[in-house]
Amino acid sequence: MRGTGMRWGMMVGLMAMTAAGAAGCGGSGGTPHAAAKTARRTKPAPVKPAPGRLTFDLVRGIGGTAFAGDRACGYGEWNNGTFAIGKPYSQQTSFYREYSCYEKKGEVFPNAAGQMSYAEFGTPAQATAYGNYTKTNISAVAVLVSENTAVTMNIGYLTVNKMTLLKQVQDTCGGCGTVIAGPHASDPVPGHVDKS
Numbered sequence: 001m002r003g004t005g006m007r008w009g010m011m012v013g014l015m016a017m018t019a020a021g022a023a024g025c026g027g028s029g030g031t032p033h034a035a036a037k038t039a040r041r042t043k044p045a046p047v048k049p050a051p052g053r054l055t056f057d058l059v060r061g062i063g064g065t066a067f068a069g070d071r072a073c074g075y076g077e078w079n080n081g082t083f084a085i086g087k088p089y090s091q092q093t094s095f096y097r098e099y100s101c102y103e104k105k106g107e108v109f110p111n112a113a114g115q116m117s118y119a120e121f122g123t124p125a126q127a128t129a130y131g132n133y134t135k136t137n138i139s140a141v142a143v144l145v146s147e148n149t150a151v152t153m154n155i156g157y158l159t160v161n162k163m164t165l166l167k168q169v170q171d172t173c174g175g176c177g178t179v180i181a182g183p184h185a186s187d188p189v190p191g192h193v194d195k196s
Helices: 002-025 032-041 056-068 124-134 162-172
Strands: 075-079 093-102 112-121 140-146 149-154 178-181
Touching: 056 075, 056 093, 056 112, 056 162, 112 124, 112 162, 124 140, 124 149, 124 178, 140 162, 149 162, 162 178
Parallel strands: none
Antiparallel strands: 075 093, 093 112, 112 149, 140 149, 140 178
């Protein structure tokens, strides 16, 4: 009998605790099920990925692939020439490469020089100044400026849409930087009408 009384007392205590917990879960008159449904319906806002970093390896891969498939580029390569960047900007870079196309390998002069360039400047302010200069550079399609780095697309004989290619670079680095349009942003492929 004594064991039965203890069990009965424990059951009454558990029921009281369950009732109190149920009353507390619903808040002001709600039920535990309503609170659970509300929690399931409320989804967190999607988190936008942080922009990545613009690097030469990223640009080299995207640009090299695009230009290699261009029928107007018999042979292309990244080099440290300065066809596509003039003074004082060329003197402010700590690292510079440009992609040029030749009719065939071994030629001294490219037939489409500096189609795409990648430059790392000493400071973000220098990269921004270069980007702003591109607005008036008569050979520029556009430039992507991100921190102290700038990627420039220049008009030439190739059939690749340079504006599309630059936006692909920006998308690949997670939306990094700002695209600054140049004089040929609206006509980034051969057959353009020179508006300058």
